[in-house]
Amino acid sequence: MHLIRFLTYQCFRLAVVVLGVAMLNFLLIHSAPGDPAMVLAGESGAADPKFLEQLRRDFGLDQPLYMQLLHYLGNIARFDLGYSYRQNLPVLALIADRLPATLFLTVPAFLISLGLGIYWGRHAAGRRGWRLGAFTAVTAVFNAAPVFWMALILVMVFSYWHGWFPAFGIRTPGATQSLAGQAADIARHAVLPIVTMSLFYLAVYARLMRSSMIEAMDLDFVRTARAKGASRQRIVRRHVAPNAILPVVAMAGMQAGQLIGGSVVIETVFAWPGIGRLAFDSLLQRDYPVLMGILLVSSVVVIVINVLTDLVVGYLDPRIEIVT
Amino acid sequence: MSVTSRRTFLTGLFAGMTALVAGHFMAVPAAAQEPTRGGRISIALSPEPPVVMLGVNSSGPAQLVGGKIYDGLLTYSQSLDPMPRLAKSWEVSPDGLRYTFNLEEDVNWHDGAPMTAADVVFSLRDFLSETNPRARTLSSRITSYETPDDHTVVLTLSEPFPAFIRGFDVSTVPILPKHIYEGTDFRANPANERPIGTGPFKFEEWRKGEYIRLVRNEDYWNEGKPYLDEVVFRIIPDAASRLAALESGEIDLASNYDIDPVHTPILQQNPELEVTNEGYEFLGHISWLELNNRVKPLDDVRFRQAIMHAIDRDFLAQRVWFGNAIPATGPVASVTKYYEPDVASYPLDLDKAKALLDEMGLAPGTDGVRARLRLMQLPNGEVWTRMAEFIRESLSKIGVEVQLESVDSGTWVQRVGNWDYDMTINVLGQYADPAMGVARSYISSNIRQGVPFTNTEGYSNPKVDELFAKAASTNDESERAELYSQVQKILVDEVPVAWLLQVRFPTVYNKKFANVVTSAIGVVDNFDSVYIRD
Numbered sequence: 001m002h003l004i005r006f007l008t009y010q011c012f013r014l015a016v017v018v019l020g021v022a023m024l025n026f027l028l029i030h031s032a033p034g035d036p037a038m039v040l041a042g043e044s045g046a047a048d049p050k051f052l053e054q055l056r057r058d059f060g061l062d063q064p065l066y067m068q069l070l071h072y073l074g075n076i077a078r079f080d081l082g083y084s085y086r087q088n089l090p091v092l093a094l095i096a097d098r099l100p101a102t103l104f105l106t107v108p109a110f111l112i113s114l115g116l117g118i119y120w121g122r123h124a125a126g127r128r129g130w131r132l133g134a135f136t137a138v139t140a141v142f143n144a145a146p147v148f149w150m151a152l153i154l155v156m157v158f159s160y161w162h163g164w165f166p167a168f169g170i171r172t173p174g175a176t177q178s179l180a181g182q183a184a185d186i187a188r189h190a191v192l193p194i195v196t197m198s199l200f201y202l203a204v205y206a207r208l209m210r211s212s213m214i215e216a217m218d219l220d221f222v223r224t225a226r227a228k229g230a231s232r233q234r235i236v237r238r239h240v241a242p243n244a245i246l247p248v249v250a251m252a253g254m255q256a257g258q259l260i261g262g263s264v265v266i267e268t269v270f271a272w273p274g275i276g277r278l279a280f281d282s283l284l285q286r287d288y289p290v291l292m293g294i295l296l297v298s299s300v301v302v303i304v305i306n307v308l309t310d311l312v313v314g315y316l317d318p319r320i321e322i323v324t
Numbered sequence: 325m326s327v328t329s330r331r332t333f334l335t336g337l338f339a340g341m342t343a344l345v346a347g348h349f350m351a352v353p354a355a356a357q358e359p360t361r362g363g364r365i366s367i368a369l370s371p372e373p374p375v376v377m378l379g380v381n382s383s384g385p386a387q388l389v390g391g392k393i394y395d396g397l398l399t400y401s402q403s404l405d406p407m408p409r410l411a412k413s414w415e416v417s418p419d420g421l422r423y424t425f426n427l428e429e430d431v432n433w434h435d436g437a438p439m440t441a442a443d444v445v446f447s448l449r450d451f452l453s454e455t456n457p458r459a460r461t462l463s464s465r466i467t468s469y470e471t472p473d474d475h476t477v478v479l480t481l482s483e484p485f486p487a488f489i490r491g492f493d494v495s496t497v498p499i500l501p502k503h504i505y506e507g508t509d510f511r512a513n514p515a516n517e518r519p520i521g522t523g524p525f526k527f528e529e530w531r532k533g534e535y536i537r538l539v540r541n542e543d544y545w546n547e548g549k550p551y552l553d554e555v556v557f558r559i560i561p562d563a564a565s566r567l568a569a570l571e572s573g574e575i576d577l578a579s580n581y582d583i584d585p586v587h588t589p590i591l592q593q594n595p596e597l598e599v600t601n602e603g604y605e606f607l608g609h610i611s612w613l614e615l616n617n618r619v620k621p622l623d624d625v626r627f628r629q630a631i632m633h634a635i636d637r638d639f640l641a642q643r644v645w646f647g648n649a650i651p652a653t654g655p656v657a658s659v660t661k662y663y664e665p666d667v668a669s670y671p672l673d674l675d676k677a678k679a680l681l682d683e684m685g686l687a688p689g690t691d692g693v694r695a696r697l698r699l700m701q702l703p704n705g706e707v708w709t710r711m712a713e714f715i716r717e718s719l720s721k722i723g724v725e726v727q728l729e730s731v732d733s734g735t736w737v738q739r740v741g742n743w744d745y746d747m748t749i750n751v752l753g754q755y756a757d758p759a760m761g762v763a764r765s766y767i768s769s770n771i772r773q774g775v776p777f778t779n780t781e782g783y784s785n786p787k788v789d790e791l792f793a794k795a796a797s798t799n800d801e802s803e804r805a806e807l808y809s810q811v812q813k814i815l816v817d818e819v820p821v822a823w824l825l826q827v828r829f830p831t832v833y834n835k836k837f838a839n840v841v842t843s844a845i846g847v848v849d850n851f852d853s854v855y856i857r858d
Contacts, residue, residue, distance in 0.1 A: 273533025
């Protein structure tokens with residue numbers, strides 16, 4: 001019963017937040033100078049009043065702002081995200097088209113960085129001397145290096161010098177292979193972007209896990225276990241690690257919410273057709289429906305994942321009880 | 325081995341080697357060869373255009389793709405002479421009012437329907453006059469459209485307009501299929517997603533965010549062409565990634581804004597790549613420092629002239645554009661018709677600049693600053709940012725303190741269109757004739773708030789208006805030249821904007837491709853003659 005009430009409350013909260021997000025985004029985006037008609041004029045290098053008037057009428061921009069907002073909120077309530085001004089395609093179709101490419105990067109990168117990060121951090125907790133120094137230095141580099149720089153370095157080494165992986169794109173154009181062949185083609189293209197994306201979060205999780213382990217080692221029950229004569233390995237496995245992992249799970253939950261947003265930088269450098277780049281491009285192009293659609297979908301996903309994370313942590317940590 | 329067999333062996337070996345060596349020399353191909361059919365060219369495309377249907381979108385990237393799917397009536401040689409395309413011949417009446425175009429026969433659309441004169445009339449009168457501002461410059465002057473038969477179009481103008489014959493490139497007047505678009509909402513027509521033209525390449529596939537693929541039109545009206553099997557446009561948003569892709573051979577061609585000039589020295593050293601500045605004669609871009617004539621002290625001609633004296637245009641051309649530009653001398657590019665070289669000159673002369681400012685009464689304050697102005701950067705790439713920084717440095721030497729503003733494209737267009745700026749860097753194409761692409765920036769009737777690429781600096785001179793109007797409708801060549809010469813002299817004296825450079829964008833391509841740039845529209849042209857050398 002507690003769970004049902006908890007979830008009902010969360011759904012209600014979700015609806016309120018989504019409405020608030022939609023309104024806020026609408027107002028923010030429309031306050032930026034320029035509109036999609038101006039952007040199209042800029043790209044053509046030529047314009048006259050008729051050109052701008054026509055486009056604005058087609059896009060519904062000639063109506064007063066509050067009318068446009070009401071119209072938009074009404075559509076949202078019916079799960080209609082509208083049409084892209086620029087491409088004249090449904091927003092939902094555009095998002096659905098680009099989302100898989102983003103998830104194909106972010107989910108493997110997330111799993112790799114989480115898994116390797118936890119493993120590495122756990123073992124680094126016991127290290128001293130040069131091994132600790134190496135750990136600190138390497139994670140510092142991965143943490144601090146700008147993503148686009150790391151991406152270009154990887155492209156230079158593995159694509160340009162050695163030709164092992166393609167430099168950009170998600171697939172080879174026009175190749176007609178079997179499904180397996182196409183999958184292999186995409187996988188080859190995905191290696192460098194996934195590696196780039198993993199490196200940053202790998203460092204974050206590794207460090208977090210390590211410091212979390214060290215803190216957990218100092219807790220009372222560890223001393224008790226040692227007094228009882230438990231082996232070091234057993235202590236780490238049964239007492240320290242499960243407790244140390246909680247902050248990492250919380251952090252992972254936060255990152256999971258962002259998976260859907262992708263990384264604009266990585267998608268730009270690798271010409272990867274993901275949703276991060278779609279959002280960025282639609283901002284520059286003032287394609288309001290697309291941008292608002294993406295922000296809306298993102299906020300729904302973030303909220304849902306936050307709730308799930310709360311549930312997971314609540315399950316793992318017996319001290320926490322979910323109450324409404 | 326016996327003596328006899330050894331001798332035979334050696335003889336055979338010697339003969340074999342002679343044959344090999346001789347065969348090598350004989351196999352060197354003759355100079356004139358039949359172009360090989362086949363192969364594919366990969367071209368960088370950025371940013372991704374919303375559609376490539378040239379009727380509803382004429383951005384640079386849309387032209388790059390659309391120019392191969394559609395045909396225009398004409399194309400233009402690098403000296404801007406009209407050359408036949410869908411119009412195999414044409415006549416202009418002596419009074420300059422009637423234009424007769426004789427169309428190629430046996431031309432089919434990509435869906436198999438025949439192309440006729442009705443399509444030409446529909447394209448210009450019904451479609452493009454509604455959607456394309458540049459086409460409107462032509463269609464607004466047409467009083468009647470006649471089609472005496474299926475392959476002849478006769479256009480009658482309200483008054484002579486000699487620039488007319490130079491307006492029929494594929495990006496201004498692409499010929500569009502009437503049977504697909506008549507009576508429909510042009511922008512919303514689903515055929516825009518799979519454009520149908522008469523060009524040498526047909527639309528095949530578009531994976532949004534990734535690439536656009538065109539395949540050979542087997543039924544192309546120009547027999548035997550095109551030679552290539554496919555043209556693929558790969559969308560690569562990042563400049564460094566494009567450079568890497570060119571160098572590694574993953575793409576074969578990049579052009580225009582897709583190449584940062586700072587990369588051209590590297591590319592020129594690559595033995596597999598050709599770097600050329602040809603193919604922009606039709607556009608003839610000029611870049612200038614736009615001075616909002618409404619903002620003090622930019623409203624004073626002496627201040628504007630001082631700015632011209634303070635900027636080293638040679639440095640900009642050589643060190644910022646790496647030779648991909650030459651200094652501009654005035655409002656008309658040297659490749660455009662009726663260019664007048666004999667105008668007032670503004671050599672780099674800081675003392676003269678300061679003297680002009682002194683004369684105006686703009687003495688330096690205690691901090692050495694005579695005036696403060698904002699410069700809104702043009703967000704088209706790194707090189708434009710560097711130009712702005714160089715200008716700021718240059719003007720600081722004469723006591724003008726410049727504050728740089730960084731904006732995105734939508735904001736830039738909005739603010740320039742609404743005159744909300746002090747100075748900005750602008751770049752516009754000329755479209756082969758001053759009546760098409762030059763006059764629009766200087767005539768009073770084109771001062772329209774809210775519309776970009778008009779006379780946004782707010783310059784107004786009735787004499788200039790009169791000269792431009794008269795020159796546009798004068799049928800006599802030498803009279804036109806004289807009128808344009810006069811107007812250029814006046815403009816260069818009055819400096820409505822500080823012209824900087826004539827930009828000659830680089831096109832970089834793999835040397836194995838022949839006939840990449842053969843006309844004044846360069847890589848926007850249809851690539852029907854491009855082939856891969858053996």
